[in-house]
Amino acid sequence: xxxxxxxxxxxxxxxxxxxxxxxxxxxxxxxxxxxxxxxxxxxxxxxxxxxx
Amino acid sequence: xxxxxxxxxxxxxxxxxxxxxxxxxxxxxxxxxxxxxxxxxxxxxxxxxxxxxxxxxxxxxxxxxxxxxxxxxxxxxxxxxxxxxxxxxxxxxxxxxxxxxxxxxxxxxxxxxxxxxxxxxxxxxxxxxxxxxxxxxxxxxxxxxxxxxxxxxxxxxxxxxxxxxxxxxxxxxxxxxxxxxxxxxxxxxxxxxxxxxxxxxxxxxxxxxxxxxxxxxxxxxxxxxxxxxxx
Numbered sequence: 001x002x003x004x005x006x007x008x009x010x011x012x013x014x015x016x017x018x019x020x021x022x023x024x025x026x027x028x029x030x031x032x033x034x035x036x037x038x039x040x041x042x043x044x045x046x047x048x049x050x051x052x
Numbered sequence: 053x054x055x056x057x058x059x060x061x062x063x064x065x066x067x068x069x070x071x072x073x074x075x076x077x078x079x080x081x082x083x084x085x086x087x088x089x090x091x092x093x094x095x096x097x098x099x100x101x102x103x104x105x106x107x108x109x110x111x112x113x114x115x116x117x118x119x120x121x122x123x124x125x126x127x128x129x130x131x132x133x134x135x136x137x138x139x140x141x142x143x144x145x146x147x148x149x150x151x152x153x154x155x156x157x158x159x160x161x162x163x164x165x166x167x168x169x170x171x172x173x174x175x176x177x178x179x180x181x182x183x184x185x186x187x188x189x190x191x192x193x194x195x196x197x198x199x200x201x202x203x204x205x206x207x208x209x210x211x212x213x214x215x216x217x218x219x220x221x222x223x224x225x226x227x228x229x230x231x232x233x234x235x236x237x238x239x240x241x242x243x244x245x246x247x248x249x250x251x252x253x254x255x256x257x258x259x260x261x262x263x264x265x266x267x268x269x270x271x272x273x274x275x276x277x278x279x280x281x282x283x
Binding site: 002003009010011013014017022025026028029032033035036040042043046 | 095263272
């Protein structure tokens with residue numbers, strides 16, 4: 001089929017960029033949630049032991 | 053929105069988006085007939101046009117939530133506007149990639165300084181500048197300047213939309229042609245485009261939710277860091 005490579009290139013570009021963006025967002029959110037949890041724990045520990 | 057409604061949205065939106073996008077792909081590659089004039093590359097339109105519409109939705113989100121932010125001063129509105137700005141650049145990048153891939157076999161060139169193409173490139177540049185402004189100036193003042201840019205930038209959307217009617221342009225009018233009818237006459241083509249629209253709108257909502265969440269988490273981490281430093 002004529003011009004099939006153009007069709008393939010367009011849809012590949014869409015899906016590759018979409019998956020890259022979604023995976024980046026998900027990874028960033030997971031890392032932020034982890035950091036948030038760690039900070040909460042640190043603050044909680046400081047509240048329980050104010051002199052340390 | 054209540055927390056129950058948010059929970060419902062969070063659980064329903066990803067599978068619904070996946071199902072609609074999968075249906076759109078089936079329709080585009082199996083169901084629709086091949087266009088007689090353009091051949092197989094015309095199938096790029098079924099994703100290119102909805103992606104362009106999602107660029108407009110993202111820009112409208114930036115403008116609307118920037119107005120709300122400037123009016124109310126609530127950081128929640130600013131986060132949605134910021135997420136919308138990122139999505140505007142993301143979707144507009146896809147438009148600027150898929151458009152030339154379609155244009156090469158049809159027009160014989162990757163790019164031409166056509167009114168609609170140029171206005172779309174300008175839109176990408178405006179919202180890329182919006183994101184740069186946000187990254188170099190993360191405070192309240194930066195958010196206010198970015199909100200103004202986000203609102204002003206939205207005026208490019210009606211220019212892009214009307215460009216094919218105002219100027220001599222070679223860009224096709226897919227949804228409504230210059231004579232007022234639809235650019236897609238076959239009902240199967242119209243169905244594929246409609247399903248693709250729904251799929252991309254759901255995807256837009258999903259990405260907006262994910263990115264707004266990530267900005268909310270960033271703010272919370274920053275708050276706790278400050279507390280940890282001052283405690």
